[in-house]
């Protein structure tokens with residue numbers, strides 16, 4: 567397939583992704599008003615509901631109908647035992663409900679996240695804030711948008727003027743919490759303007775893309791939390807790197823994203839690591 571034909575093909579994939587995210591978001595809104603059957607996965611605070619599974623089934627069945635030769639990595643398929651292996655094949659990386667704990671509590675920060683990679687390179691990402699109808703998109707070499715308005719990250723380089731977002735992750739052992747809180751204390755002591763935890767890593771990462779936040783960091787998220795948001799941030803002019811300062815490793819369960827390399831580097835130099843393993847580890 568020529569590169570022009572490929573580009574056209576990925577554009578068609580993105581159109582289907584947007585339509586599918588909007589349909590999935592509608593399903594989330596309806597489910598949010600119904601009784602929820604809640605269970606947990608890796609830890610008692612790593613929640614999942616039937617809606618997570620039903621929304622993922624809707625997304626993957628729709629995409630598979632359009633693109634039967636493509637591969638799929640979904641949060642709930644992975645939880646059910648499917649391997650998380652990113653190959654060179656066109657691969658969809660899906661979080662059907664990002665912010666499940668918020669969803670369970672009807673706290674209004676819930677998103678559908680659909681990322682797409684080819685030859686292990688992110689081609690586009692779609693993140694739909696199900697409750698306020700905000701649609702974030704980013705396509706490689708084509709820019710990032712919020713409801714059709716172009717996104718640009720904050721160019722602030724002074725960390726003492728930065729608003730930084732993070733998420734707690736699923737582990738709650740005292741040793742892990744000591745490192746998590748120690749990392750937050752490091753940044754609060756800079757001092758940064760503020761640190762925020764909103765309960766949805768994808769929506770928090772989108773705030774870096776909009777420029778509303780200067781940076782995001784986390785240990786413990788997954789490839790389906792990172793994929794769509796990473797391309798949206800880079801297409802908005804930001805950087806998305808590993809917590810060691812090296813290039814992003816989508817399966818590493820860790821990330822630093824920022825509007826400026828200076829603030830990304832400041833965070834990288836001060837974080838103490840929390841080991842969550844890898845998404846592509848053998849179960």
Ligand SMILES: O=P(O)(O)O[C@H]1[C@H](O)[C@@H](O)[C@H](O)[C@H](O)[C@@H]1O
Nearest residue numbers: 664665666733735736765766767
């Ligand atoms: O499970 P969902 O899809 O809700 O994703 C959340 C993770 O579960 C949290 O550990 C993580 O800390 C983030 O909150 C992330 O959004």
Ligand SMILES: [Mg+2]
Nearest residue numbers: 641661663664
């Ligand atoms: Mg989820």
Ligand SMILES: [Mg+2]
Nearest residue numbers: 661664665791
């Ligand atoms: Mg998630």
